Amino acid sequence: MITKHGYSLVNLRADYFRAFVGFIICFSPYVFGAEAVGGVLILLGCAALFVIYGLRTSFRHIARIELDEHNIAMKIIRYRAIPWNKLSELSLSYFTTWRSGGDGWMQLRLKGAGHTFRLESNLSDFEQIVRRAVSAAIMNKLELSSTTLRNIDALNIRIPENGQAA
Amino acid sequence: MLNYFARRILTMLLTLLVVSALVFVIIQLPEGDYLTSYIAELESQGEAVDPQKIAYLKEEFGLDKPIWLQYLSWIGGVVQGDFGRSIEFDLPVTDVIGEVFLFSLILNFSIIVFIYIVAFPIGVYSATHQYSWGDHGLTFVGFIGLATPNFLLALILMFLARKYFGTSIGGLVDPSFENQPWTFDKILSLLEHLIVPVVVIGTSGTAGMIRRLRANLLDELHKQYVVTARAKGLPEGKLLLKYPLRMALNPFIADIGNLLPQVISGAVIVAVIMDLPTTGPVILDALRSQDMFLAGSFLLFVSLLTVVGMFISDLLLAVLDPRIRLEGTRE
Numbered sequence: 001m002i003t004k005h006g007y008s009l010v011n012l013r014a015d016y017f018r019a020f021v022g023f024i025i026c027f028s029p030y031v032f033g034a035e036a037v038g039g040v041l042i043l044l045g046c047a048a049l050f051v052i053y054g055l056r057t058s059f060r061h062i063a064r065i066e067l068d069e070h071n072i073a074m075k076i077i078r079y080r081a082i083p084w085n086k087l088s089e090l091s092l093s094y095f096t097t098w099r100s101g102g103d104g105w106m107q108l109r110l111k112g113a114g115h116t117f118r119l120e121s122n123l124s125d126f127e128q129i130v131r132r133a134v135s136a137a138i139m140n141k142l143e144l145s146s147t148t149l150r151n152i153d154a155l156n157i158r159i160p161e162n163g164q165a166a
Numbered sequence: 167m168l169n170y171f172a173r174r175i176l177t178m179l180l181t182l183l184v185v186s187a188l189v190f191v192i193i194q195l196p197e198g199d200y201l202t203s204y205i206a207e208l209e210s211q212g213e214a215v216d217p218q219k220i221a222y223l224k225e226e227f228g229l230d231k232p233i234w235l236q237y238l239s240w241i242g243g244v245v246q247g248d249f250g251r252s253i254e255f256d257l258p259v260t261d262v263i264g265e266v267f268l269f270s271l272i273l274n275f276s277i278i279v280f281i282y283i284v285a286f287p288i289g290v291y292s293a294t295h296q297y298s299w300g301d302h303g304l305t306f307v308g309f310i311g312l313a314t315p316n317f318l319l320a321l322i323l324m325f326l327a328r329k330y331f332g333t334s335i336g337g338l339v340d341p342s343f344e345n346q347p348w349t350f351d352k353i354l355s356l357l358e359h360l361i362v363p364v365v366v367i368g369t370s371g372t373a374g375m376i377r378r379l380r381a382n383l384l385d386e387l388h389k390q391y392v393v394t395a396r397a398k399g400l401p402e403g404k405l406l407l408k409y410p411l412r413m414a415l416n417p418f419i420a421d422i423g424n425l426l427p428q429v430i431s432g433a434v435i436v437a438v439i440m441d442l443p444t445t446g447p448v449i450l451d452a453l454r455s456q457d458m459f460l461a462g463s464f465l466l467f468v469s470l471l472t473v474v475g476m477f478i479s480d481l482l483l484a485v486l487d488p489r490i491r492l493e494g495t496r497e
Contacts (some may be wrong), residue, residue: 015169022176025183029245038247046175053172097173105169120169 005065005129011122012061019054023047065123067132072110074117084136086113090144092130092151106151108133131157178473185469186244186462190237193458199229200253200456227253227459240459244466250459254452259463263445269338270444273367276360277433280368281375282418288372289379293414294406296384304376311373316436320366324440327362334359336441363440367433375421379414386410419482427468427475 026047034040059076066073073081089111096104106121108130119129134152137144138159144152152159201223205215224230228239240250249259288308292301327333334340338359343352386392387410395405434446445464452461 018172018176022172022179025176025179029242032242034242034246039245043245046179049168049172049175053168056168095167095170097170097177107169 002066002068005124007060007123012057015057019050019057022050026050080115082110082112082115087136087140088112090133090137090142092148094151127155130155174477181473182469186241186466189462189465193456193461194233201229203455249463252457252460254455254457259460262460266443266445266448273363273444276364277368280364281371285372285375285379289376292380293383308373308376311369316366317439320436320439323362323366338442363442367436383410383414386413420479427471
């Protein structure tokens with residue numbers, strides 16, 4: 001059975017907003033006639049960063065992820081697929097900008113068959129995808145880092161002896 | 167990672183924007199402005215106030231414009247490296263700060279190095295020799311350092327340096343070298359004059375750092391992995407250096423966020439007492455006289471150093487401590 005997943009606008013609007021606000025703040029001095037020297041140059045560099053961030057967000061917005069028994073596939077502009085039996089790397093990371101460690105997001109990185117997918121936790125059914133990917137990683141006998149194992153555990157995904165993540 | 171950097175940079179930018187606006191508004195909160203004080207000063211001296219000159223100064227410094235317009239004009243210049251013109255000195259802010267900025271950097275950087283060089287070995291010794299005579303003695307000295315007011319220590323050390331070494335009182339170089347080009351003799355004079363302020367200002371910081379390093383290292387040394395390593399016969403020196411010390415270093419690294427602004431603005435009172443040509447007294451005067459461009463630029467620069475310092479310390483902590491990762495675990 002094929003399941004389809006994507007990033008909804010509701011989940012991405014904060015990222016769009018950050019990209020927009022960041023770009024406006026960084027680019028406005030230049031628009032208002034400031035010379036491209038000193039701090040303005042640094043701000044222009046940051047503006048470029050926010051443009052890339054905005055583009056990346058829009059790519060994620062149009063991305064369609066499909067899961068079935070054999071593959072995980074992602075279509076942004078072109079179709080790319082990683083067969084589960086070709087999965088060669090899996091890492092699950094947690095990012096936060098707070099020293100307290102809260103209010104962060106997760107990123108699942110899958111590598112195999114010449115492709116690398118990076119999926120973030122605001123993707124619909126993220127946990128289901130992680131569960132399926134972890135099962136494939138166990139089947140392929142991949143070595144998972146301790147950080148990844150702890151994050152899998154944080155999602156309440158158990159890794160039993162028989163290799164099926166539950 | 168892009169997501170992380172974008173979020174952090176946006177937070178830093180918004181923080182700086184808010185701080186700059188707050189600084190600008192707060193400096194102007196007291197009634198009147200620099201010109202009001204200037205007129206009052208002239209009148210108290212019995213001098214005539216030329217209304218045309220006042221009107222010219224108001225227009226020149228934009229004091230007749232609404233505050234939001236003054237702010238936009240100032241912040242627009244700041245991003246281009248133009249920090250405005252000091253009203254009190256009638257000079258560009260960069261010229262006013264000029265050499266005192268360099269002296270501040272040298273002095274405060276020396277203080278930070280002093281704190282780290284002194285605090286580190288003492289902190290490690292105190293933790294590894296807990297409750298020994300050495301630990302008690304150094305703890306006592308540390309508490310004395312924490313409890314003694316800096317200005318008192320400054321006065322005593324200045325007197326002793328003058329009496330026994332003939333060091334001139336006040337300043338960071340001998341008066342004969344002031345406003346002279348940099349020579350080897352001037353550098354020697356600077357080093358001679360640095361000793362007292364570095365010891366005075368560094369003492370309290372050293373004492374605090376020793377206490378924190380000692381407490382953190384003791385915490386680590388009592389953890390199970392240390393007991394296990396010791397039971398397996400790992401040499402004591404290697405055991406200490408491998409993990410506990412690295413973990414205990416976290417406060418040193420986390421302090422970078424606070425240290426960077428201190429490099430510029432630290433120890434104002436001591437600087438005033440010792441007549442040090444650093445930025446502290448300049449900012450104090452600027453705040454008192456409501457020289458908003460000078461004070462505002464200075465405070466904004468300190469805020470910039472704080473947020474950049476925090477960012478650097480976060481990155482360094484992630485490198486130093488294997489338990490802390492930008493890409494870590496969700497607890």
